Amino acid sequence: MKKTPFVSLNTAREIAREIPTPFHLYDEAGIRKSVRALKAAFSWNPGFKEYFAVKATPNPYILSILKEEGCGVDCATYTELLLAQACGMSGKEVMFSSNVTPVEDMQKAYEMGAYINLDDASYVDFMEHSCGIPTSVCCRYNPGGSFSCGNTIMDMPRDSKYGMTEDQMAGVFTRLMKLGVKNFGIHALLASNAVGNEYYPEVAGKLFHLAVRLRNATGANISFVNLSGGIGVDYRPEQPQCDIAVVGAAVQQKYMQILAPEGMGDVAIFCELGRFLLAPHGHLVSTVLHQKHIYKTYIGLDACAANLMRPAMYGAYHHISVLGKEEAILDHVYDVVGGLCENNDKFAIDRSLPGVDIGDMLVIHDTGAHGFSMGYNYNGKLRSAEVLLREDGSFQKIRRAETPEDYFSTFDFSEFSF
Ligand SMILES: *Cc1c(COP(=O)(O)O)cnc(C)c1O
Numbered sequence: 001m002k003k004t005p006f007v008s009l010n011t012a013r014e015i016a017r018e019i020p021t022p023f024h025l026y027d028e029a030g031i032r033k034s035v036r037a038l039k040a041a042f043s044w045n046p047g048f049k050e051y052f053a054v055k056a057t058p059n060p061y062i063l064s065i066l067k068e069e070g071c072g073v074d075c076a077t078y079t080e081l082l083l084a085q086a087c088g089m090s091g092k093e094v095m096f097s098s099n100v101t102p103v104e105d106m107q108k109a110y111e112m113g114a115y116i117n118l119d120d121a122s123y124v125d126f127m128e129h130s131c132g133i134p135t136s137v138c139c140r141y142n143p144g145g146s147f148s149c150g151n152t153i154m155d156m157p158r159d160s161k162y163g164m165t166e167d168q169m170a171g172v173f174t175r176l177m178k179l180g181v182k183n184f185g186i187h188a189l190l191a192s193n194a195v196g197n198e199y200y201p202e203v204a205g206k207l208f209h210l211a212v213r214l215r216n217a218t219g220a221n222i223s224f225v226n227l228s229g230g231i232g233v234d235y236r237p238e239q240p241q242c243d244i245a246v247v248g249a250a251v252q253q254k255y256m257q258i259l260a261p262e263g264m265g266d267v268a269i270f271c272e273l274g275r276f277l278l279a280p281h282g283h284l285v286s287t288v289l290h291q292k293h294i295y296k297t298y299i300g301l302d303a304c305a306a307n308l309m310r311p312a313m314y315g316a317y318h319h320i321s322v323l324g325k326e327e328a329i330l331d332h333v334y335d336v337v338g339g340l341c342e343n344n345d346k347f348a349i350d351r352s353l354p355g356v357d358i359g360d361m362l363v364i365h366d367t368g369a370h371g372f373s374m375g376y377n378y379n380g381k382l383r384s385a386e387v388l389l390r391e392d393g394s395f396q397k398i399r400r401a402e403t404p405e406d407y408f409s410t411f412d413f414s415e416f417s418f
Contacts, residue, residue, distance in 0.1 A: 003365050004321070006283065006389070008323070011393075012025075014395075015285075015387055016361070018397075019385050019387055019397055021286050021302055021361065022302050022307055023284075023285055023387050025285050026398075027281040027282075027283075031281045035066060037245070038271075038277065039069075040248075041249070042248045045252070045268065045269045047266075047269065048270070049271075050070075050071045051074040051094075051226075051271070052066045054073050054083060055076060055370075056229075057372070059386055060083060064087050066277075067089060072089060073094055074274075078108050092113070094112055095226070095270070095272060096117060097119075097138075097272065098119065099161065107131045110134060116134060116137055117185070118140065119140050120163075120164055121171060128179070136183040138186065139172055139187065140162055140163040140164065143157050144157055145158050149202045154199070162189065169186070169214060177220060183221055183222075185222070185223060188207055189229060189272075190203055190206075191203075192232075195240060197242055200230075200271075201253075203227055204227055208225065208258035208259050211225055215264065222267060224267060224268040226271065227271045233276060235279075235318060236317050244276075251269065255269075275370060282366070282369065282372075284363070285362075285363055286301040286362050287301065288356055288358050288360045288361075289302050289339075290358065299356050302339075304339050306377065307371075307375055307381075308375075309376070311346060311347050311348070312345055317348075319364075322356055324361075330354055332354065333352055333353075334350075336348040336353075340378060380404075386399040
């Protein structure tokens with residue numbers, strides 16, 4: 001689908017007068033709309049709950065909007081748990097899906113009363129020694145082999161470090177029941193950025209069958225199935241969009257076919273979507289600083305890979321719009337680059353754009369998830385501000401940009417002077 005920025009040139013300029021570019025901009029109306037569509041798609045399941053993956057967009061203002069819409073959070077670390085707590089979330093509003101877990105992290109999750117999602121069978125002992133055994137426990141499943149949707153191989157679970165085998169899960173359930181656990185959940189994340197409608201129904205089918213087998217093998221009460229994250233977005237305009245209503249209905253069909261006839265029609269569906277809910281509702285807004293003509297033509301931005309790592313790291317495509325030139329003909333070809341001393345610091349290579357001038361404002365699309373959060377400080381590049389475009393059209397700074405003082409703050413500078 002054609003990609004249009006959710007911000008106009010005038011509004012972007014108005015924001016930039018107060019908060020210099022580059023900054024990450026989030027669209028509150030869009031975020032709320034996506035959550036509501038997700039909840040509507042799963043309204044057939046009374047226990048349904050979304051646990052937003054904090055790592056995608058770890059900002060308390062964003063998490064609070066999601067909380068208002070009825071979401072919980074999925075945390076993987078001590079710091080993410082602290083962030084959840086700061087947003088007033090605890091208990092069954094928090095899923096703790098960690099791996100290679102430090103003791104303090106496990107203890108914090110236990111103290112907060114979070115659902116603990118065990119990555120390995122050895123974590124029963126680890127949890128018992130670290131904190132204790134809660135009454136509800138989730139286990140992460142790794143089916144091994146390859147994972148396909150239709151004829152397409154999506155990923156190779158056998159090469160993935162996450163989760164445990166079915167036999168191990170059965171052993172864990174049996175042991176945990178003896179230790180007093182009453183309710184169990186099962187979880188799997190088998191693909192990332194799976195575009196289209198097929199991924200969730202496929203995972204749901206696998207996990208529903210697994211739930212029936214585990215219940216039959218162990219007698220455990222399975223109270224939820226966590227479909228985790230993994231639904232993708234159309235980073236490229238020509239890619240299909242996920243229709244979450246279709247996905248919800250297809251998962252319901254699997255539920256009715258597999259769980260309901262087994263007397264498991266009370267199992268709640270949980271998910272931990274990050275990208276699907278947030279990515280389309282974020283822009284990285286940047287200004288053109290330089291233009292150079294050598295063997296190719298380069299557009300140099302004030303943003304760089306330290307603000308958005310996906311193109312440099314994965315060669316990921318992010319659509320780019322030139323504000324004020326949205327309808328102009330794409331009659332130029334550019335490499336759009338940042339200023340890191342790394343030749344992979346390129347947001348786009350050989351991209352068709354309208355003629356770009358120094359001072360133009362560019363929007364890099366679909367940066368609302370795994371954008372700011374993957375940022376880093378290479379070359380002393382500082383993290384940008386984050387700005388929320390409110391539903392009423394006003395804007396709010398929800399994180400200030402870093403300063404050199406922030407960058408140096410972990411040194412003891414008593415022996416140096418500036
Ligand atoms: C990263 C992650 C998610 C979110 O993934 P998206 O691709 O953003 O949907 C959910 N759950 C777990 C355990 C994750 O590691």
